[in-house]
Amino acid sequence: xDLSHTxxxxxxxxRLRAWLATALPxxxxxxxxxxxxxxxxxxxxxxxxxxxxxxxELHWDASPTTRLIFLEETEAAGAPYVGANFVGLLHAGPTxxxxxxxxxxxxxxxxxxRGEEVWCQGFSEPGAGSDLASLRTRARRDGDxxxxxxxxxxxxxxxxxxxxxxxxxxDPDAPRHRGISWLAxxxxxxxxTVRPLRTLAGSAEFAExxxxxxxxxxxxxxxxxxxxxxxxxxxxxxxxxxxFVGEVVACRRVLRELAAAARRDGRxxxxxxxxxxxxxxxxxxxxxxxxxxxxSEAAAGGGVPGVGGSVFKLRYSHARQDLYDxxxxxxxxxALDLDSPWVLDRLSSLSYTIxxxxxxxQRTIVAERMLGLPRGR
Amino acid sequence: xxxxxxxxxxxxxxxxxxxxxxxxxxxxRRAAAGGGSLDRALWRTLGDAGFFAxxxxxxxxxxxxxxxxxxxxxxxxxxxxLTGPLIAxxxxxxxxxxxxxxxxxxxxxxxxxxxxxAAADVARxxxxxxxxxxxxxxxxPLHRVARAARVDPVAVLLxxxxxxxxxxxxxxxxxxxxxxxxxxxxxxGAFQAVQHLCAGLLVRAETARAAVYAAxxxxxxxxxxxxxxxxxxxxxxxxxxxxxxxxxxxxxxESEVHLHLKRAWVRAGRGGGGAAAEEALAAxxxx
Ligand SMILES: Cc1cc2nc3c(=O)[nH]c(=O)nc-3n(C[C@H](O)[C@H](O)[C@H](O)COP(=O)(O)OP(=O)(O)OC[C@H]3O[C@@H](n4cnc5c(N)ncnc54)[C@H](O)[C@@H]3O)c2cc1C
Numbered sequence: 274x275d276l277s278h279t280x281x282x283x284x285x286x287x288r289l290r291a292w293l294a295t296a297l298p299x300x301x302x303x304x305x306x307x308x309x310x311x312x313x314x315x316x317x318x319x320x321x322x323x324x325x326x327x328x329x330e331l332h333w334d335a336s337p338t339t340r341l342i343f344l345e346e347t348e349a350a351g352a353p354y355v356g357a358n359f360v361g362l363l364h365a366g367p368t369x370x371x372x373x374x375x376x377x378x379x380x381x382x383x384x385x386x387r388g389e390e391v392w393c394q395g396f397s398e399p400g401a402g403s404d405l406a407s408l409r410t411r412a413r414r415d416g417d418x419x420x421x422x423x424x425x426x427x428x429x430x431x432x433x434x435x436x437x438x439x440x441x442x443x444d445p446d447a448p449r450h451r452g453i454s455w456l457a458x459x460x461x462x463x464x465x466t467v468r469p470l471r472t473l474a475g476s477a478e479f480a481e482x483x484x485x486x487x488x489x490x491x492x493x494x495x496x497x498x499x500x501x502x503x504x505x506x507x508x509x510x511x512x513x514x515x516x517f518v519g520e521v522v523a524c525r526r527v528l529r530e531l532a533a534a535a536r537r538d539g540r541x542x543x544x545x546x547x548x549x550x551x552x553x554x555x556x557x558x559x560x561x562x563x564x565x566x567x568x569s570e571a572a573a574g575g576g577v578p579g580v581g582g583s584v585f586k587l588r589y590s591h592a593r594q595d596l597y598d599x600x601x602x603x604x605x606x607x608a609l610d611l612d613s614p615w616v617l618d619r620l621s622s623l624s625y626t627i628x629x630x631x632x633x634x635q636r637t638i639v640a641e642r643m644l645g646l647p648r649g650r
Numbered sequence: 651x652x653x654x655x656x657x658x659x660x661x662x663x664x665x666x667x668x669x670x671x672x673x674x675x676x677x678x679r680r681a682a683a684g685g686g687s688l689d690r691a692l693w694r695t696l697g698d699a700g701f702f703a704x705x706x707x708x709x710x711x712x713x714x715x716x717x718x719x720x721x722x723x724x725x726x727x728x729x730x731x732l733t734g735p736l737i738a739x740x741x742x743x744x745x746x747x748x749x750x751x752x753x754x755x756x757x758x759x760x761x762x763x764x765x766x767x768a769a770a771d772v773a774r775x776x777x778x779x780x781x782x783x784x785x786x787x788x789x790x791p792l793h794r795v796a797r798a799a800r801v802d803p804v805a806v807l808l809x810x811x812x813x814x815x816x817x818x819x820x821x822x823x824x825x826x827x828x829x830x831x832x833x834x835x836x837x838x839g840a841f842q843a844v845q846h847l848c849a850g851l852l853v854r855a856e857t858a859r860a861a862v863y864a865a866x867x868x869x870x871x872x873x874x875x876x877x878x879x880x881x882x883x884x885x886x887x888x889x890x891x892x893x894x895x896x897x898x899x900x901x902x903x904e905s906e907v908h909l910h911l912k913r914a915w916v917r918a919g920r921g922g923g924g925a926a927a928e929e930a931l932a933a934x935x936x937x
Contacts, residue, residue: 274659274718275652276867282651338651532935541936548925551932555876558931559861562873566860569653584853633842639852640845644825647840 276565278338286342292326293350300353306476306617313391313433316356320388329386337572341518341565348522355519357430361385361392365438368455372496372504381436381457393434395425395458395482396505402427403634405440406449406502410484412441412456414491419443419456421464421487427628431467431480434460439489444499453501457493464488474620475611509630517589518564524596525557527615535603549599556592560585583643587635590625597622653863655722662715663722669699670730676906682733683788683909688755688769693734697752701736702743710744717804721811721866728815728885728917731909733789735766737808738774746772759799761922767793775799787912801921807865807874809917810881814862816910816917817855817884820892823907824848827896838895847891858884872934875927882924885914 278286300319304311323329331343355362366385369377384390401408410423421441428437437458444452458465464487469477496504532550535541567581597619601608608616626632640646655663673692682689696702704720706712720740727736738758739749748754748771757770757777764777768791773780780793825848828839838844858880865873889911893900900907918924 274655274863274867276864278651341651529935532932536936547932548928550935551928551930552879554872554931554935555861555879555927558872558876559857559880562860562864563857565651565864566653569651573652573654581856584856587849587853588857633846636846636849637842639849640839644821644848644852646825646828646845646848647837649840649842649845 278342282338282342285339286346289328289343289346290350292328293346293352296322296326297350297352303353309433309477313357315353316358317388317391319353319356320358320362320386322388324387329388337568341568344519345522348519349526351526354523357391357433358385358388360394360430360434360438361390361436364394365392365436365457368438368504368507369457369495371507372455376492377457377495390435391430391433392436392438393428393431393460395428395431395437395439397427398424399426403631405505406453408440408442408453410439410441411445412443412454412489414443415488417491418488419454419491419494421456421458421484421489423484425482425484427470427479428467428482429479431460431482432469432477436460437482440501440505443501447499450502452499453505454498455495455501455504456489457495458487458489462487462489472621473623474617478621517586518568520593521557521560521564521589524593525554525561527596527600527618528553528557531600531603531615540603540605546599546602549602553592553596553599556595560589560592563588581643583630583635583638586629587632587639590632593625594622653867659719659722662719663726666723666726667729669695670726670732674730674732679731679733679789679906679909688734688766690755693755694752696736697750702740702752703750704740706744706750711750712743717807717866717869718863720808721862724808724811725815725818725862728812728913729819730815731789731906731913735770737805738765738770740808741802741805742772742774746774758805759795760805760920761798761801762794763916763919764793764795765790765916767791785916787909787916789909789913790916792916798922801926803871803874806878806921806927807862807869809920810858810862810865810874810877813881813885813914813917814855814858816914817851817858817881817888820885820888820907820910821848821851821855823910824851824892824895827899831897844895847895851888851891854880854884854888872931875930878921878927879924879931882914882918886911886918889914 304315320329328343331340335343362385366382369381385392396405398408398410410421410425412419412421437460439456439458441454441456442452443454464485466483468481470479470481472478528550535546540546563585567585570581597615600615601619604613604615607613610616641648673695678689700713701723703712704715704723708714735755735757739756741758742756743750746754746756749756754772755770757764757767757773759775759777764773764780767773767777767780777793777795779796783792783794785792828844828848829837831838861877861880865877889907893907893911896905896907899905
């Protein structure tokens with residue numbers, strides 16, 4: 274059991290920290306959350322800055338421990354969140370890196386790393402949420418193209434995306450898990466219609482995507498035809514395994530801000546509130562240790578995070594909701610004012626137990642795949 | 651950073667588990683639950699195995715290992731429901747003659763209670779005013795003291811390790827039962843309500859494990875406080891859910907489950923309970 278880093282990793286940390294100290298102060302202020310083109314520009318600009326400084330590739334080429342330090346330091350310094358680059362950097366990118374051909378890696382990875390192209394994730398459908406394998410969007414072969422018809426829903430960042438990692442049914446007669454393929458779809462292809470959906474936080478973070486005779490080159494398929502489910506499992510293990518690392522660091526910062534706010538306005542004398550924040554400190558410290566445990570295991574086991582990600586995802590998504598409920602407690606009546614700090618975060622925290630696999634689905638995964646309980650149904 | 655166990659650490663854990671399975675199995679546990687007397691021969695065996703001298707430097711006749719190793723050993727002790735004032739005796743090694751070897755049994759006031767006072771040869775600190783209570787845990791005789799004793803952070807860490815052992819064990823017991831007990835023509839583990847209880851057991855145990863092991867590595871006050879809170883929760887809530895999964899069987903004296911819950915309660919009360927840890931962690935937020 275060792276939590277210390279190698280001298281090389283510590284040197285990397287020092288270099289990164291020094292660079293962040295120069296790069297962050299010159300960053301323009303964050304744009305209006307409703308202004309999507311401005312948000313896209315900022316998120317891509319930040320990725321470009323990372324790339325130019327030599328930190329662009331960390332999401333899939335570095336060792337898990339170096340990546341951990343990268344996420345730890347950028348969050349601690351208050352650097353912008355991955356934002357619109359989420360799917361490209363943490364999801365589609367790692368999948369293409371792991372499963373794509375050389376040509377596909379050359380085509381799609383550099384623009385993600387250089388902050389030039391935004392990706393979105395077209396998995397869920399109106400009839401296929403938790404039961405993703407029941408998806409019905411159909412792709413028919415026509416020469417060297419697929420012709421795709423169907424619709425996707427809850428597609429985050431679809432409005433500003435250049436590419437979509439799209440799950441389609443290529444063989445409707447095969448057993449459900451064996452007839453699915455993973456395609457890279459250009460969002461400007463004829464027949465793609467995006468209709469933004471307003472979330473309970475008021476902004477349009479996700480959208481419906483209608484696909485009407487969209488032609489996608491067969492060469493855009495990652496993995497073999499009808500092998501998309503396995504490819505998807507690789508993607509989901511990334512999403513659940515490592516995508517939230519930086520957020521734990523961010524939550525620990527929020528917790529200190531809450532304590533400072535409570536001290537300023539006298540709420541700190543309330544032992545119930547104080548101890549609630551103390552317990553949350555334990556919770557997020559433990560989640561940080563669990564992150565280190567999972568990363569260390571991934572480093573020992575070859576890089577792809579295991580089902581242990583489900584344990585983390587379950588615990589973390591509930592902890593995040595508890596954190597912002599505690600923020601509401603600190604705010605008192607201010608919790609009902611959308612202009613108070615943390616109120617929008619409290620609203621968006623509600624999605625954490627739903628997106629990327631609901632808590633119920635995660636518990637079933639833990640029970641059946643980690644504990645080996647008999648399958649239900 | 652290699653947070654996982656080294657080969658030596660894995661071997662130490664294995665050896666501890668083997669020793670406890672041989673010397674403190676179900677038969678010994680049942681005998682202990684009947685009486686409340688300490689098995690001195692077992693205590694000497696533990697002493698010979700280096701249990702109490704684990705953290706004592708080699709130049710003082712100890713094993714010279716660190717907190718990570720101690721935590722692994724105490725996790726096994728917790729898992730096995732091993733009885734006696736283990737932590738008090740380990741902490742007395744090097745100070746009280748015979749403690750390290752298992753010849754002298756040492757009890758200590760910890761918060762508002764003293765465990766195993768009547769069976770001990772030495773009690774620290776002064777426990778003159780201690781009053782015997784009818785202990786809720788049949789495997790842990792208890793006294794109460796009038797003034798709360800000072801809390802020893804190492805004792806808190808080792809208690810958290812014992813709680814982790816309980817959390818892991820009750821998860822195993824629940825899963826075993828859920829796989830084998832059948833109702834409505836199938837194992838109850840195929841029912842989602844039962845599956846999700848079991849998943850909760852694992853999530854709490856694994857989160858506590860990361861916190862406890864990290865606290866052993868850093869020895870930092872905040873890590874120890876966090877480990878304590880997470881491990882208490884994993885043990886107490888875990889034992890309760892395990893009981894639920896066992897149905898009527900879980901409510902019997904016969905079953906092992908209640909012993910885990912009661913012991914988890916006793917440990918959660920050490921050091922005066924979790925309030926101090928919560929306060930310390932709150933204070934750390936504004937430091
Ligand atoms: C903010 C946000 C962003 C998202 N972004 C994307 C994106 O970019 N791309 C994308 O493809 N998808 C995205 N999603 C979709 C997300 O993955 C789905 O919402 C999720 O998988 C749940 O599917 P559903 O909404 O259809 O709910 P349902 O599957 O209908 O579930 C409804 C309820 O039933 C429960 N339930 C369902 N099946 C079971 C079962 N077998 N056992 C027990 N309980 C069950 C669920 O836990 C839930 O409580 C996003 C969702 C949100 C909230």
